Amino acid sequence: MKRRVFAAALAALLLTGCGSRGESGSASSQEAPEEPVVIGTLALELPAGGDADAARAFAGSLPEAMAALGVKIGQVELSFSPSPAATAQALAEGGVDLAFLPAEDFLRAGGGLAILADGEPMAPEQGDADADRAVSPLVPGERAEIVTAGTEYGRRLAARTDPSWEELAHARWGVLGQESRAGYRCLDLWLCDNYEDNGIRDLPEVTVYDDWDALLQAAEAGDIDALPLKPGLRTEELSLLAETEGIVAQVAAVREDAALQSRAFALALEAAVSRLPEGQREALLGAKDFVSLPDGGLNAARRSLAAFG
Numbered sequence: 001m002k003r004r005v006f007a008a009a010l011a012a013l014l015l016t017g018c019g020s021r022g023e024s025g026s027a028s029s030q031e032a033p034e035e036p037v038v039i040g041t042l043a044l045e046l047p048a049g050g051d052a053d054a055a056r057a058f059a060g061s062l063p064e065a066m067a068a069l070g071v072k073i074g075q076v077e078l079s080f081s082p083s084p085a086a087t088a089q090a091l092a093e094g095g096v097d098l099a100f101l102p103a104e105d106f107l108r109a110g111g112g113l114a115i116l117a118d119g120e121p122m123a124p125e126q127g128d129a130d131a132d133r134a135v136s137p138l139v140p141g142e143r144a145e146i147v148t149a150g151t152e153y154g155r156r157l158a159a160r161t162d163p164s165w166e167e168l169a170h171a172r173w174g175v176l177g178q179e180s181r182a183g184y185r186c187l188d189l190w191l192c193d194n195y196e197d198n199g200i201r202d203l204p205e206v207t208v209y210d211d212w213d214a215l216l217q218a219a220e221a222g223d224i225d226a227l228p229l230k231p232g233l234r235t236e237e238l239s240l241l242a243e244t245e246g247i248v249a250q251v252a253a254v255r256e257d258a259a260l261q262s263r264a265f266a267l268a269l270e271a272a273v274s275r276l277p278e279g280q281r282e283a284l285l286g287a288k289d290f291v292s293l294p295d296g297g298l299n300a301a302r303r304s305l306a307a308f309g
Helices: 052-067 084-093 103-109 152-158 165-170 181-194 212-221 263-274 278-285 299-308
Strands: 037-047 071-081 098-102 113-121 138-140 145-148 173-175 206-208 226-229 239-243 250-254 290-292
Touching: 037 052, 037 084, 037 263, 052 071, 052 263, 052 278, 071 084, 071 263, 084 098, 084 103, 084 250, 098 103, 103 113, 103 250, 103 299, 113 263, 138 290, 145 152, 152 165, 152 239, 173 181, 173 212, 181 226, 181 299, 212 226, 250 263, 263 290
Parallel strands: 037 071, 037 098, 173 206, 173 226
Antiparallel strands: 098 250, 113 138, 113 250, 113 290, 145 226, 145 239
16 A cells, blocks of 8 residues: 655755754754853753663763853753653653654654754765775764665666666565664655655565565575665675665754754764763663754654654
């Protein structure tokens, strides 16, 4: 059954800084103020069930870490929420100033502004001898490469710069389960955006695999002609057909307030979060890396929520 998904043009990714304040769910672009941003008390809410001592240490570190970038915080009041939905609701009602929570819960609550999002490094170009040594810039959200296998039809499809829906539908597709962003949802949104709301369920032959290894093995064995892949997994035997926009999974969001929604606050928070060890960032905040969210950075997450609920 076809699902109606709001079509949108691919947003231009800003690799550093914040985008313009064009919509709810994107970061502010106003110039950093000459005077420091001053916040008397910052009410921070994190999910319950994690390392409480590490959470308190993170909250206590924010005033010093953010002061270095012109954001003065008098004190941080830390609270713990039993569920992301409760946190999102508290943020929307103004009882919480800053929260880290799943993007879908934030979008459902419909209040506040997302200023940071989970980020991943851009995949290096194949054949780049310096790829292992290079530090790739972070981009928001989880994205996918749509690739073709080395089968006879896969090679024919790879030669097409703008394949038709009929050509795509003729291929044998491999995907991961619907819960996978890179392995399912990114491909589904790309199809819906570019092929008149046709999605994965409209493809005649689709096989669902348990994990990336099984999906890659199927491509290598010639069992499938086309598949989505997380960037960085593509081998030389696979040809790139298209790249999708990223679907954000986790955000740092603030309530409606000029100081909290300023560019200075977003950049200072990004710097403060980056000082946490990677394992602590994922355990406490829900993602191993965070990056400033550009204008339109939640478009794909919003359409994914509309499609999958």
